[in-house]
Amino acid sequence: MKVALVVDDEPLLRRQVAETLVNYGFDEILEAENGSQAVDIALSRKPLLIVMDVSMPVLDGIKAAEKIGKKAPTPIVLLTGTTDPETIERARLAGVMSYVVKPFRDEQLYPAVDLAIHHFVEVSTLRDEVAALKETLETRKTVERAKAALIRKGLSEPEAYRKIQKIAMDKRKSLKEVAEAILLMEG
Structure with a gap:
């Protein structure tokens, strides 16, 4: 409606x-x-x-x-x-x-309404995309820090990343959640 x-x-x-x-x-x-x-x-x-x-x-x-x-x-x-x-x-x-x-006049209000609704949709879409990109960047930063912690324990970079991925799949958690847990154990 x-x-x-x-x-x-x-x-x-x-x-x-x-x-x-x-x-x-x-x-x-x-x-x-x-x-x-x-x-x-x-x-x-x-x-x-x-x-x-x-x-x-x-x-x-x-x-x-x-x-x-x-x-x-x-x-x-x-x-x-x-x-x-x-x-x-x-x-x-x-x-x-x-x-x-x-x-x-009515014909003045129509385009204003149309433009307002379309502009709002575009701005909302951009805000959602920016929020998603910020979340992706935060996840990447957290995973990189967790990888660094695992590397300090003797794993190579590919091994560290695979370990984070495997834990995430096994535990059905996101990469970010696993990385945060690894960092908590380090702290």
Whole structure:
């Protein structure tokens, strides 16, 4: 189910955005009238997309976007009449994916939504790849340290690596877990 959250203190604007998003293919539209409600709804319902105004009571859209991004990253499109460079920079730093200036037409919101969702997917994929690469690098460093410990005990480098591999297969553990155990025994 494709769920979107529309956040604006003006009910008519929320309705217009909601209708546009239904035409875009969203199944359910959640609504909030301020940034604080947006944060609560975003964290509990985890929508696929958030379209939010900047200037709202209680908590502005950029601060709400920042809070949401830290706890439940979601593509966010800001819909606002504010176009000064400082606001745009704050939005960028908060992780906002797109920016549409009011008053808007449906055909302006479609590309912003599409770009925000695709950009979010790309960024998320890159973050996952970076995390996987960091884990691979950590594993490699740990295995190298364990190999060095085994080499100090008289094994050759290929023998040390084969020993770590064999223990990992026999015990059904990862290379990193075996290497960590070897290092613990050394310490």
